[in-house]
Amino acid sequence: MNYFITGGAGFIGSSMADALAKDLTNKITVYDNFSTGFEEFLLKLKSLENVEIIRGDLLDESKLSDAMARSDFVFHFAANADVRFGLKHPRKDLEQNTIATFNVLEAMRKNGIDKIAFSSTGSVYGEATKIPTPEDSPFPIQTSLYASSKLAGEAMISSYCEGYGFTGYIFRFVSILGERYTHGHVFDFYKKLMQDPNELYVLGNGKQRKSYLYVQDCLRAIFAVIQNTKEKVNIYNLGTDEYCEVNDSIKWICEYLNLSPKLIYSGGEHGWIGDNPFIFLDCSKVKSLGWHSNTSIKDAVIKTVKYIEQNKWIYTARKGEANA
Amino acid sequence: MNYFITGGAGFIGSSMADALAKDLTNKITVYDNFSTGFEEFLLKLKSLENVEIIRGDLLDESKLSDAMARSDFVFHFAANADVRFGLKHPRKDLEQNTIATFNVLEAMRKNGIDKIAFSSTGSVYGEATKIPTPEDSPFPIQTSLYASSKLAGEAMISSYCEGYGFTGYIFRFVSILGERYTHGHVFDFYKKLMQDPNELYVLGNGKQRKSYLYVQDCLRAIFAVIQNTKEKVNIYNLGTDEYCEVNDSIKWICEYLNLSPKLIYSGGEHGWIGDNPFIFLDCSKVKSLGWHSNTSIKDAVIKTVKYIEQNKWIYTARKGEANA
Secondary structure: OEEEEEOOOOHHHHHHHHHHHOOOOOEEEEEEOOOOOOHHHHHHHHOOOOEEEEEOOOOOHHHHHHHHOOOOEEEEOOOOOOOOOHHHOHHHHHHHHHHHHHHHHHHHHHHOOOEEEEEEEHHHHOOOOOOOEOOOOEOOOOOOHHHHHHHHHHHHHHHHHHHHOOEEEEEEEOEEEOOOOOOHHHHHHHHHHHHOOOEEEEOOOOOOEEOEEEHHHHHHHHHHHHHHOOOOEEEEEEOOOOOEEHHHHHHHHHHHHOOOOEEEEOOOOOOOOOOOOEEOEOOHHHHOOOOOOOOOHHHHHHHHHHHHHHOOHHHHHHHHHOOO | OEEEEEOOOOHHHHHHHHHHHOOOOOEEEEEEOOOOOOHHHHHHHHOOOOEEEEEOOOOOHHHHHHHHOOOOEEEEOOOOOOOOOHHHOHHHHHHHHHHHHHHHHHHHHHHOOOEEEEEEEHHHHOOOOOOOEOOOOEOOOOOOHHHHHHHHHHHHHHHHHHHHOOEEEEEEEOEEEOOOOOOHHHHHHHHHHHHOOOEEEEOOOOOOEEOEEEHHHHHHHHHHHHHHOOOOEEEEEEOOOOOEEHHHHHHHHHHHHOOOOEEEEOOOOOOOOOOOOEEOEOOHHHHOOOOOOOOOHHHHHHHHHHHHHHOOHHHHHHHHHOOO
């Protein structure tokens, strides 16, 4: 199979590229504008004959369409994932998520490709009224521009399935952790603790409950869905049966680093405007396919910290982006 | 109050402008690119001192923003409403609905305006699993690009409410009928019957069940919601407790016109790809505000036919658009 991966130099995209490239009968095209992706994630892939790496933007329609030629299946992982600062630059979610997804769909149509897997988010449930939240929970009210743009992407993909005979695999992720994770709270906490091991500033009251999934568990779940489902539109929550408080992950990180900083809370149950104080997904649908996660949230947090410890270059690379 | 109406030369927009202009303390700005709106709908308004008419496109951000200055409240009715042919030009829904709505929200933010009413659609429920369909029915899968773009609009508006302190009024309409209705099935059937009174070609099997609302009932419902609700995001279905089959409206139209054409069905339960065979909304939420519809579907259909009969210029004006 010929796979096309948008955001293929990113956290999940490059991990997926690694997984697919192991099968030498696969051909993989990594497409990335390297705005948040890293060349470093592609070091192994670069040398492989069945991998092509293309530097391109999803807003460059003709480059995208040309690059996609001869592909059979599209993994669309590229996105503005800067959830927290969406209100500072509302156009970013529209362009990099909504319009970019439209361009991916149109490029597929032009190239006669009809299978797409899409990374959506558990945030599309807004402040869920049903927890754990199943895929068919009550029609939610959106609270962030990021989730809104992901929902717009889901909706367009579903409509292309209905209207143009596509098959769609839509994954509503909890936060994913693990090797190559380069943003979000574990990353931020580690960074702050390296700067000042005695004090840690925490957004919200630390009691925000979140669910996390380890990246390799996430990839196995994606494969389980693609291999075992046959609907036109296949929508699956991806998470674990566990959740933790922000305070828990702080504790695990500090234990691992052997630190006991003073915790200073900004207060309130929301980390920031549009932050969901509790994302916990009902994952029985994906588990009914035989998949289950192998890694606990605690282990996923520690694996992430270990990776960051061993790859400090990421902090230098990410420096320019602080509060972008 | 100063009201800004996008799509103010259209069916519902111009009717809303008429209603608002009666109160001479209101100032109304009609903004329309006249791509599907009509100068003819504004004949009365043109002569009023409290009405300003601006020819402009929602994709022209600076014109839009300038035009909106000094408004207090935005009615965002402008849209590509060519639901049926969405698959022929998928970019149209993205640009004229999703991006246009984003531009409206940004223009509001620039001008310090924080109240918006938005015409969404009952089609956002896709093939609803719960009928009649309440606002919090199970998270739907989208089936048309039109509904997808309306859902994207809803989501962005809700996020602006959460993030920027806007107040949003989102209306999920059934099809609206009445004076100035210039597209859709009543319009098409009348046109076909004028061309050939002996034969009528019907998309689908005629058993598609639809609910309709008379435009003046619709306006009263919008006012009831705006005057009586206080949430950040107010989402309301607007419809009636009735539905009819396409065959019923054909019968009413033919009775009124005194015709008995032979009916030829294209077959299938869908009129076209993405057509919802049954849209019937649970409107108890809006009715709990004291509103109820005064006009039956049958009367709304007849009022529409009467209007078209008396305004044949619409067919000439619409000629260039056939199957656009």
